Amino acid sequence: MSRGRSGNSDAMAPEDINEHHQVLGRQVWRVVPYAKRYPRRLLAGFLGNACARIVDLVPFVAIGWAVDYFTSKTGGGVGIMVGPDFIQDAVTAIHSDPAVGYGVMIFLGFAMLAVFQGISEYSWQTLGYKIQHDLRMDATRSLVAMEASYYDMRQTGQIMSVLSSDVNQLEDVVSDSSTSIIRIVFTFLTAFVILVSMSWKLAAVLFGPIIFIIPCVYWFSTRVQRKYRKQRESTGDIHAVLENLISGISVVQAYNAQTWEADRVSRESGSYRDQAMGASRDRNRFLPMIYVIAGVAFGLLVTAGGWLASEGEISTGQLVTFLLISTRMTMPMFIFGILINQLQRGEAAARRVFAAIDLEPTITDEEDAVDLDTGITSVEFRDVHFTYPNTTIKVL
Template sequence: NMFCSGISPMRSWPTASAPLAQASRKSAASAYFLIMRRLLAETSYPDHHFTTHSRKFCQHFSTAASGSFWYHFGHCGGFMPRNINAADKKASLWRIMPFLRPYSWTVANGLFTNILARIFELLPFAIIGEIVDRLNTGQNTQGSWFAYQALLIFGTFVGLALFQSLSDYCWTLISQKVRHDLRVKIYDHLQRLEASFFEERHTGDLMSVIVSDIDNLEGFFADAITAIIRIIITFAGTYAILFFRDWRLALLLFAPLPFVLVAIRYFAISIQPKYKKARLSVGVINSIVENNLSGMGVIQAYTAEEFQSRRVRGSSEEYRDASIKAGIDRAKFIPVIYAIAGLAYAGLIGFGALLTFGQN
């Protein structure tokens, strides 16, 4: 039970000896430290990989409390998921695509309705522009014509609401089905892995993948994909209208793009390590809480509640600090994009005004 109680990682032995002594287990504590010293003698630093004898020994004592003993060695020895190279990172997004094939018809409907929604979103601006042109040029504008334009604008918003709702429904349906398929497939795959795989990884990390990471796919399908389509259609439609009006306005639209790309690149490089650290901190917290809850009776028997509270508090503080740093970077990035967009908007309005006054 001492090995599986979740009392401490190796680096905190002096703290761990206190609850053992309070429980009047001095002889057991001595044996505990002797065994740990033997394990340390067989441990190869700095990578902390155990030898065969130590691994067999630990496996023998780790069966009583859902592997919490192995967690502490993993927590101290740095058993983290293997690094993914750059090629795998670039290809990871495309690995989701096979899960979309069974729902290709729903994907097509989601794309089509989203494109239509974006078209209806742009139409009111074109109609309003036509109304302004009619008023400025003094053309024949009877009341019936304005009423017709008003009904047309209302119809575009009805179309926008209808097709946006259909698009949201399609992508929500897709995200839920893909999440279900991925979760089942990952769990089935984990069941076929050897025991050594689980010995070298935090349970919390695996739980983060199965639960948190897969849940994030809902935001990707429901929000990110629709946002990408909206940006592409809006940009293409705006560019087409400006090019039709005046090619110089269309050229001015491209002026901020290099600055936006530089800002996005800098933001990605800066924030990626912080989000990665936050995610790893979540895995550590999940592992600690899961193992402590499963071994709560043993923790209470050895009066180790205060020590475990400090461990949870420390891991939670790491996650908090990493998330705050990532949030600070994001808070710096968003105003930059708004500033660039504002300059582009002001440039279009100002240059358009110069063209209008020049013609007059």
């Protein structure tokens, strides 16, 4: 037997989403338990990406050491090797000529980068596909468990949009945004350790202005998330209108309603266009802020670095390493702007996907209900009755 349960709100309804307290990544973090189902891929992707980011900076350090070696050569052609003793031993072990050793070290850095990056990309992409499948199946199971009346007030296109485009958006978050987060964190941490060990003053000049990115991120995330959510809803509305139009095209043509249906599509598509343009406007205000901050940091680095080099506080090779690593950090800073944008899109999609997963039917089985092991051969009603509205007379 089954019974009705009242008071269950529709988790997929837009009004259930708080418009005033937008928290970056609050819903998208619910993807993490799905990733934990595949610990080997998760660990391989994490370690591969982390190691790739570390070895990515090795060639720049080696170039700095090589510059110091060449610029310190005396009249006899013998240069002074710099760096930790074990590095000097490794360079001379490769070849008696340090110039060759430094060249091989640079090559090995790029070779290791290729290997670790390949491991990372494969692990995160396949993990994303697996999570995509699991999310779609969990949402599907929740939807098929709902009573038929649930679908009476909902358009098929909206539901299809959640199961297709929204789930696909979360796959992008796993395979792309996750690698971007690791890349940014380990690139900055590795660069910070390397540069501070060379000159804490110059490191402060480079990393100091980056702090101002934080208020920029807050401004962007609080403005654009709501627009991305409405954009995802508009996508579902377009799917719904097109699904109704295509499935009922014979009726549309019979009643000469082509113009009316085209206007419906135009309204929904226009709503999507307006939301997308609004989000794009905010995004293109945010990204230039990142470039301005990066420009200030790198400009100060060149000025301060030249002054410190002239004062003898850092060597020419160290200044070269600073400049090379600073240019390498341009890409993570650019990726950071894209990452925030991706997470906002993912947050909007996650709200809709997990709203579907969290659905609970209003009609549930009794605790002592008996499972049907075979097909139904007969139906028997006991103590079943109903009344018409505004009456107390039992009709049946």
